[in-house]
Amino acid sequence: MGAGHGGTLVARYVPGSSAVHRLEPHLKLVSVLAFAVVVVSTPVHAPWAPVAYGGYLLAVLTAAAVAGVGPGRLARSLVVEVPFVAFAVLLPFVARGPQVEVLGLSVSQTGLAAGGGLLAKATLSILAATVLSATTEPRALLRGLERLRLPQALVQILMFMIRYADVVGGELQRMRVARESRGFRSGGLRGLRVMAATAGALFIRSYERGERVHLAMLSRGYTGRLPTGPAAVVDPRAWAVALTLPLAAAAVLLAGMLSG
Amino acid sequence: MTAAPPSLLVEDLAYAYPDGHQALFGVDLRIERGERVALLGPNGAGKTTLVLHLNGILRAGRGRVTVAGLPVGKRSLQEIRRRVGVVFQDPDDQLFMPTVGEDVAFGPRNLGLPEAEVSARVAAALQQVRMADAADRPPHHLSFGQRRRVAVATVLAMQPEIVVLDEPSSNLDPAGRRELAEVLAGLPVTLLMVTHDLPYAAQLCSRSVILDGGVVVADGPTPDVLSDAGLLAAHRLELPYGFDPTRT
Ligand SMILES: Nc1ncnc2c1ncn2[C@@H]1O[C@H](COP(=O)(O)OP(=O)(O)O)[C@@H](O)[C@H]1O
Ligand SMILES: [Mg+2]
Secondary structure, three states, X not given: OOXXXXXXXXXXXXXXXXXXXXXXXXXXXXXXXXXXXXXXXXXXXXXXXXXXXXXXHHHHHHHHHHHOOOHHHHXXXXXXXXXXXXXXXXXXXXXXXXXXXXXXXXXXXXXXXXXXXXXXXXXXXXXXXXXXXXXXXXXXXXXXXXXXXXXXXXXXXXXXXXXXXXXXXXXXXXXXXXXXXXXXOOOHHHHHHHHHHHXXXXXXXXXXXXXXHHHHHHHOOOOOOOOOOOOOOOOHHHXXXXXXHHHHHHHHHHHHHHHO | OOOOOOOEEEEEEEEEOOOOOEEEEEXXXXXXXXXXXXXXXXXXXXXXXXXXXXXXXXXXXXXXXXEOOEEOOOOOHHHHHHHEEEEOOOHHHHOOOOOHHHHHHHHHHHXXXXXXXXXXXXXXXXXXXXXXXXXXXXXXXXXXXXXXXXHHHHHHOOOOXXXXXXXXXXXXXXXXXXXXXXXXXXXXXXXXEEEOOHHHHHHHOOEEEEEEOOEEEEEEEHHHHHHOHHHXXXXXXXXXXOOOOOOO
């Protein structure tokens, strides 16, 4: 199990040596982003849209298979989608326009297409992002973001989040143990007050740690920029591999547009 | 030919925190090149405050600090921080990069060294603390003792004039404590070790300085300082039961 030492963030990574694992992280980021752009730009009301979604699904499932990311892992990642599902289910009821009968219920036709389209697009994008996160270690992802010229401040914030997630989590855990060891049970108004105090204490501890980390960085000559090592030169063939996914999706989209 | 300047020279250093609390009242300390000095003192004596002056994190209210002839000041800050390697108490504060290797490389890269030199220094520093095979591991996967040794490597990679350790033996288990001592004993550097672990001072440092109430109250060979029971008691320092300071 990856929890405990590795913590929540690292647990998402599934070690392996597939072609997808070996790709440079920034190539994968570009690939997933381009794929999502193609998926999102598919017109929901086009008659061929459902077929296109099927095509995209095939493409992303192929990528998952190559990467060795199992169906269970993919299914679990879709949990984050639940709010979208709720929204997409409600949409057909609230939208106006021509009505159609579905299982004896009268729902809006445009609402159905919009809701279904939203759901399909979200699902496909999440699946692609899951393949990315399952095949790329968090710190490699950071390097990728950095190579894509994301602002330094943002990369540093993400890096510290990853590095200190477990430290802060550990502090929270110790505070919980200390609370409960002295007979605390959550619930009730008093419980809320204690939880608020815990949150306050955690904030102060984290803030003070931030100050100490900053001191330690200054002590080693930090001047505001994270120094980076040499960036590996990317083989053009790696780009070709990485772009297979968005190119396949783009081909599906183009075929749909031409046929429609 | 003049003799080499002392690695560290602290003269009449006084400092009050912004909230008005005065922590140092005129500290004098001179450490020659290659010396190993223990800085002893009870909690709240001002030890950490003094350490933060040595690399210019805190700016002296009065008096001055000189490192191998270079006074600590605004313009000399980058060079001072290269010369003074501070190992802080909590390795989680010191190790902030995603991997051990990148963390040890952080300082040398800030110095703008060429990449070949950076990797050579990272390898050498990790070798010195016996953590050579941990370069690719994330710091949070290491034991506490290993993390502390990596923290030592992060400053060794800067090739400092003097290494300053704040409470290096705190929170270590006996094996971790011994492993760190073995590493520190083998380092060919000038060392200032802040501690209230008196046997550690006896084992690693030939000279001891006691700081209390923001001033230096004793300075001498470690066996002499540690055998003065009255002195120790007056400054809330205690030897473990049965420990003989003249026999190390
Ligand atoms: N940031 C601060 N602001 C105000 N007072 C402080 C601060 N840090 C430390 N002190 C006070 O300064 C004195 C010396 O602290 P410190 O140098 O941390 O002692 P030591 O490291 O010897 O235990 C203590 O009385 C402490 O309470
Ligand atoms: Mg201290």
